[in-house]
Amino acid sequence: VTRLQSRTSVVVCTDVVLFGIHQDRLEVSLRPTPDGPWRLPGGPIGDDEDLDAAARRHLHALIGERRAYLEQLCTFGRRAGEDGAGRMISIAYFALAPLEERAEEDESQGWRWFGVEALPETTCDHDAVVNTAHRRLAAKLGYSTIALQFMPERFTLSALQGVYEAILGGPVDKRNFRKRVLALDCLEPLDELARSGNHRPARLYRAKRPDRVEFLT
Amino acid sequence: VTRLQSRTSVVVCTDVVLFGIHQDRLEVSLRPTPDGPWRLPGGPIGDDEDLDAAARRHLHALIGERRAYLEQLCTFGRRAGEDGAGRMISIAYFALAPLEERAEEDESQGWRWFGVEALPETTCDHDAVVNTAHRRLAAKLGYSTIALQFMPERFTLSALQGVYEAILGGPVDKRNFRKRVLALDCLEPLDELARSGNHRPARLYRAKRPDRVEFLT
DNA sequence: CCAAAAGTGTTGCTACTACACCCATGG
DNA sequence: CCATGGGTGTAGTAGCAACACTTTTGG
Numbered sequence: 001v002t003r004l005q006s007r008t009s010v011v012v013c014t015d016v017v018l019f020g021i022h023q024d025r026l027e028v029s030l031r032p033t034p035d036g037p038w039r040l041p042g043g044p045i046g047d048d049e050d051l052d053a054a055a056r057r058h059l060h061a062l063i064g065e066r067r068a069y070l071e072q073l074c075t076f077g078r079r080a081g082e083d084g085a086g087r088m089i090s091i092a093y094f095a096l097a098p099l100e101e102r103a104e105e106d107e108s109q110g111w112r113w114f115g116v117e118a119l120p121e122t123t124c125d126h127d128a129v130v131n132t133a134h135r136r137l138a139a140k141l142g143y144s145t146i147a148l149q150f151m152p153e154r155f156t157l158s159a160l161q162g163v164y165e166a167i168l169g170g171p172v173d174k175r176n177f178r179k180r181v182l183a184l185d186c187l188e189p190l191d192e193l194a195r196s197g198n199h200r201p202a203r204l205y206r207a208k209r210p211d212r213v214e215f216l217t
Numbered sequence: 218v219t220r221l222q223s224r225t226s227v228v229v230c231t232d233v234v235l236f237g238i239h240q241d242r243l244e245v246s247l248r249p250t251p252d253g254p255w256r257l258p259g260g261p262i263g264d265d266e267d268l269d270a271a272a273r274r275h276l277h278a279l280i281g282e283r284r285a286y287l288e289q290l291c292t293f294g295r296r297a298g299e300d301g302a303g304r305m306i307s308i309a310y311f312a313l314a315p316l317e318e319r320a321e322e323d324e325s326q327g328w329r330w331f332g333v334e335a336l337p338e339t340t341c342d343h344d345a346v347v348n349t350a351h352r353r354l355a356a357k358l359g360y361s362t363i364a365l366q367f368m369p370e371r372f373t374l375s376a377l378q379g380v381y382e383a384i385l386g387g388p389v390d391k392r393n394f395r396k397r398v399l400a401l402d403c404l405e406p407l408d409e410l411a412r413s414g415n416h417r418p419a420r421l422y423r424a425k426r427p428d429r430v431e432f433l434t
Numbered sequence: 435c436c437a438a439a440a441g442t443g444t445t446g447c448t449a450c451t452a453c454a455c456c457c458a459t460g461g
Numbered sequence: 462c463c464a465t466g467g468g469t470g471t472a473g474t475a476g477c478a479a480c481a482c483t484t485t486t487g488g
Contacts, residue, residue: 010227010264012306047227047297047304075292075308080264087264089229089306091292158440175442176478198487199439375467392469393451415460416465 009086014055015042015126017073017094017133018062020113021150026166027113028130029062030120037121040129041111042090055093062111069096069149069213073133078124090124094133096149099163117169138167145186145214148207156194156202157181186214226303231272232259232343234290234311234350235279237330238367243383244330245347246279247337254338257346258328259307272310279328286313286366286430290350295341307341311350313366316380334386355384362403362431365424373411373419374398403431 017040018029030038041062045054056070070093078088114120116134119127140146141164150163161177181187188208193201234257235246247255258279262271273287287310295305331337333351336344357363358381367380378394398404405425410418 010229012227012229012304045294050296051292051294051306072291074289075268077262077268079267087229089268089308091306156440173478173480174440175480178441179443180477195486197439198437200441200485202440373467390452391467392453395468396470397450412459414465415463417458417467419467 011044011086011088013042013044013088013090014051014058015040015090015092015129016055016059016062016070017092017130018059018068018097019094019116019133019137019150020097021099021163021166022113024162024166026116026134026169028116028119028133029111030114030122030126031111033123037123038112038114038119038126039123040092040126045091051091052093055091055095059093059095062109063097066098066100068098069146070094073129073136076125076129092129092133094137096137096146098152099150099155099159100152134167141167143216145184145207145212145216148186148210149213151207153210154190154192154194154204154206156204158202160205184214184216228261228303228305230259230261230305230307231268231275232257232307232309232346233272233276233279233287234309234347235276235285235314236311236333236350236354236367237314238316238380238383239330241379241383243333243351243386245333245336245350246328247331247339247343248328250340254340255331255336255343256340257309257343262308268308269310272308272312276310276312279326280314283315283317285315286363287311290346290353293342293346309346309350311354313354313363315369316367316372316376317369351384358384360433362401362424362429362433365403365427366430368424370427371407371409371411371421371423373421375419377422401431401433 020027020029029041031041033039042055042058045051049057052070052072055072059068059070073092073094075089075091077090078085080087116130119130121127122130137146147160147163147167151160157178158174160181161172161174164172164177186208187205190204190206192204194204195201237244237246246258248258250256259272259275262268266274269287269289272289276285276287290309290311292306292308294307295302297304333347336347338344339347354363364377364380364384368377374395377398378389378391381389381394403425404422407421407423409421411421412418
């Protein structure tokens with residue numbers, strides 16, 4: 001028969017799968033644990049705090065006050081153990097960090113970026129959570145404008161294509177990509193060009209509605 | 218500043234959006250509350266119970282030991298109130314009840330079926346949870362074989378089409394439907410026919426892998 | 435003038451939509 | 462023989478994948 005009343009403590013927390021893209025590679029941030037394996041950043045939820053707010057609080061502890069997309073992913077738990085370890089419930093979120101120069105102070109605060117294809121050993125099956133988040137993100141590329149959440153205010157189409165390639169893990173055809181993305185009517189060409197090296201400068205674009213993630217048909 | 222330690226009690230429970238199809242209409246089960254509005258069935262999670270197991274336990278309290286598909290949907294919460302009401306966390310699941318004759322004892326156990334288009338007033342935004350579940354289910358029709366989870370062991374293509382129409386809320390072309398669904402290679406025609414009225418009998422099919430929900434390309 | 439990335443169209447194919455008639459049965 | 466739902470094929474279209482060369486700049 002199932003024990004319904006709490007004998008032991010219940011810990012409710014959030015874990016955040018923060019994705020970033022660096023050198024055309026999709027990465028997630030992980031924190032070390034004292035005993036070796038790594039874990040997702042996150043922490044407890046206050047009693048008078050909304051779930052989303054708690055996740056956002058822990059996210060901003062990582063990246064400061066920069067804007068970031070945040071979405072609930074799934075919830076997992078660990079049963080109370082006979083050793084007195086309490087019931088644990090974690091509501092996992094995933095977040096997208098805008099593609100800026102990586103701040104030097106980031107890694108100094110006790111966490112590191114890892115490529116999603118080369119995760120270290122993790123506790124609590126956090127690597128499975130990362131994989132779930134990655135699959136969800138990749139699927140969303142196909143039917144939403146979520147990739148724009150990685151972009152800074154002004155960006156080139158090649159940069160956006162690089163985001164798709166990093167997430168999907170393979171090359172994308174340039175002409176087909178530009179056709180598709182321009183047909184979405186979510187980008188606005190600017191008059192400005194990005195000069196960046198010994199080659200033809202690229203036109204800059206901006207998202208028409210940068211705060212909305214839109215769904216297709 | 219956020220209060221991180223629990224001063225008040227924390228209730229962790231699951232709510233189950235159980236979908237059924239009756240008379241070609243998609244319905245969900247709701248329980249009455251003492252004060253009038255209706256709510257999703259569900260209840261507390263034991264400290265030594267897995268989340269999925271708790272949802273399944275509450276599901277089987279509704280439909281007995283029949284097999285049913287169950288999937289985690291989302292998690293929502295209510296902050297602790299100043300009135301001493303504790304923090305509440307609910308992990309919502311959705312479930313699909315195989316399309317059988319409606320058992321008479323069902324409704325007598327204190328719950329009722331409601332069409333998804335005609336929900337009564339609900340507590341805790343449970344109607345929004347039902348809508349989220351409905352959208353997820355409708356989306357999954359497009360890229361998975363989830364609809365088969367509604368079907369009994371042997372069924373006709375027309376019955377399956379009826380499931381699609383009930384979920385999508387509109388008519389579906391018969392010939393296109395049959396082409397698509399047969400091309401999935403997930404159905405096996407039986408030698409048996411269903412004689413049911415003064416018209417030509419329909420061929421019966423069964424799912425090749427009834428316990429798997431498969432994803433397309 | 436060379437290297438490097440930006441930018442641009444067409445063609446074939448596949449997959450989806452729309453659509454109407456005959457078939458088998460029970461009464 | 463009539464009513465009822467079961468069962469079948471085609472033609473047009475829209476969207477996707479494959480594919481190569483010219484342009485502009487910095488060095």
